[in-house]
Amino acid sequence: MHDDPSANPAVPAPDLAQHSEPVTLPTDRRKGCPFDPPAELTQYRDEQPLRRLRFPDGHIGWLATGHSVCRAIMADARFSSRKELMHDPHMDIGDMEMPPAAPGEFLHMDEPQHGRYRKLLAGKFTVRRMRLLTERVEQVTADHLDAMEKAGTAVDLVSAFAKPIPAIMICELLGVPYQDRNSFQEQAATIFNSDNLDDKMAAYTAIQAYLTQLVAAKRTEPTDDILSDLTESDLTDEELIGVGFLVLAAGLDTTANMLGLGTFALLSNPDQLAALRSDPSLAGQAVEELLRYLTIADPMLRVALEDIEIDGRLIKAGEVIVVSLQAANRDPAKYPEPDRLDLHRKAIGHLAFGHGAHQCLGQQLARVEMSVAFPALLTRFPTLRLAVPPEEVPLRANPGIYGVQSLPVTWDKE
Amino acid sequence: MAVTLTITVDRDRCVGAGMCALTAPEVFDQDDEEGRVVVLDTEPAPAHQAAARHAAGLCPAAAITVTATDTTTHQQ
Ligand code: HEM
């Protein structure tokens, strides 16, 4: 797509002759543009969809920002996900070595190890099975909307709505008692967000202890859930704990951010909000567009296992590539007027769930949750609006999963 | 012109992401054990051909192959 600049005159042809200096990864979004990728990032994409990147530890790797090159890299098994081979694009971790994936942490493994875990789980997250959960999602959503109505005319939408709905769903699916989720969520947040290594270790140990006891309970008294089913596979306790941790953490911290940030985006685009409210059948398509527009999980890391030529450049074995899904999903070569939220566009083909062998395992669950929750919220509260000026909505700084920390909203009593 | 589409899948490559069952539910499903693709209709009717092609393009594992044959027969 990039070699046909005539398709979109706004995109300058990449000048491959010009060997530009390595850049550093832009992470700061412009003030007042909470939904847009950092301006330098999209500028780099428009100049050169694949370019050299300097990591904080001095490693010279690559930054991929164009849709077609990002998709190609994610699809190619010669680009590894192994954690111990990575360089951190956000900070210099000094002499500390990145540990290899813990048992069960298949997100950071390659084939064949990755596939062994993935196939044990994929059958539990199929399109058909997730659709069967629609009614349950509707019920959980209605319960939370009822509670919001009872609470008055203002809430923090993150704690009243965005967080609990996906949390209940993933806890029920996995078989985690719901009352345990708060401490789990807190500890997971410490592991992912804290700068304090001791706190991180303490939280990690606590989660391990909790999951150890949970897995033991499922072995002795299996219940009707995924974790119990997995005790019948050949996975060891250690592996079950790793799988449980990965799936629970992914389930608690992803859709929640889409619901929070997505509502913020809709409230900031009144015409789009009105379109969805007047036509709830738009929900499926709207969810794809919100996924594209917000691309909350970013960036991805891959490392070349051998010398690989791609997009006219030679990536050498051992070089790390930062794959910027958010830049790719705003690529004008793929989407006309990419920076416009347009719920009527065909956004499918976006990379918000990744691509290739690691493409999101929970995507069909996330789709059902969002296509139920967004329209239900808008229909229940026709006057829903922000309770603070948009620039006061606190944004998450967490590199990894973007979102709002809280979303103060209000509405008129009927 | 009548075109017959023939769908073949490489189940070993499939990672069970479900893009196919989402995009062309009349043509693809997933099994309950490993979530891998199941072809419901190896020669989809014209109404489902566009969706089947689209699904093949979206599959994250390039596990779906669509072959088109022109089956136009001369009118007697
Ligand atoms: C809208 C919400 C979500 C987004 C944007 C999202 C995004 C992603 C992305 C981009 C990846 C690919 C990672 C990579 O290639 O390195 C991924 C993988 C994964 N996601 Fe999600 N995700 C979401 C919801 C969920 C949910 C609800 C679950 C719960 C089951 C989940 C579980 C996983 C798992 C287990 C993986 C690893 C898959 C593998 O390595 O094979 N995700 N997700």
Ligand code: SF4
């Ligand atoms: S889209 Fe591809 S990987 Fe996903 S279930 Fe279908 S065939 Fe398998």
